[in-house]
Amino acid sequence: MLRGFFVIFVLCMIAIVAVFGFRGQKSTQPPTEVFPDMVRQPKVRAQAPLDFFADGRGPRLPVAGTVPVGYEMPKPKTEDMPPGMTGDAPEEAHTRVAFSAGTDYFNTGKMGDQWGTGIPLPVTRELMERGQQRFNITCAMCHGAAAVGNGITKQYGLATVVSLQDxxxxxxxxxxxxxxxxxxxxxxxxxxxxxxxxxxWA
Structure with missing residues (x-):
């Protein structure tokens, strides 16, 4: 029994020394890694050559015909363009860009240095219904269906939800x-x- 205890004790000491005994030691040899460190793993580095591609470049050009998420393909100025619109004015940018991409009132809500008043879109029944649909999908979970700040997230600890009726x-x-x-x-x-x-805006 004593021999078994001694063997277990020696094995434990070896394990402890193996794990903690050489921490902080300096060596010119690379460390032993069970899993390769992320610094040395194969990957594409910015502005670096890469033999994987025929042209030897790591960074790739966008695929022809693709656009960033949230943008639409540019259309000719004569295609589906309302009368009097050229597509060049900033206020006409929203006909092609879905996400904020400008500094005008439509994209920022500001008129100069002040918050503006007014909806920069035709206020139609369709726009109102769209706004209600988006509210129910995105906002009601916190603000509640009646916008009084009693959404379902309050039941899970989110206590500070403002009432939009204030x-x-x-x-x-x-x-x-x-x-x-x-x-x-x-x-x-x-x-x-x-x-x-x-x-x-809806």
């Missing part, structure tokens, strides 16, 4: 509300990367 919110300008949706505020996350510009 006078403070009702008195906010349209541009400031748009900016809050876009960039978030306090515990509210930004929805600019997830909701297209026109839907934020």
């Amino acid at each position: 006078d403070r919110i009702r008195k906010m300008s349209d541009g400031e509300i748009f900016n809050t949706i876009t960039n978030g505020k306090n515990t509210m996350m930004p929805y600019g990367p997830n909701i297209v510009v026109a839907d934020r």
Whole structure:
């Protein structure tokens, strides 16, 4: 029995020394790695050559005909362009770009240095229904179906949800509300990367 205890003790000491005994030691040899370190794993490095491709370049050009997420393919100015529109003016950019890409009121909610007032889209029944649909999908989980701050997330610990029926919110300008949706505020996350510009105004 004593011999068995001694063997177990020696094995434990060897394991402890193997794990902790050589920490901090300097060596010119590379460390033994069970899994390769991410620094040395095969990958494409920015602006670095790569033998994998025939042209020897690591970074690749975008595939012909592709566009970034949230953008539409540019159309000829004569195709589906309303009368009087050329497609060059900043206020016409939203006909081709779905996510914020400009500095005008439509994309920022600001008129100069002040929050603007007014919806920069025709307020139609379709726009209102679209806004209600987007609200029910994206906002109601926190603010509640009636926008009084009693969404289902309150049941899971999110206690600070503002009621959109408060006078403070009702008195906010349209541009400031748009900016809050876009960039978030306090515990509210930004929805600019997830909701297209026109839907934020809806």
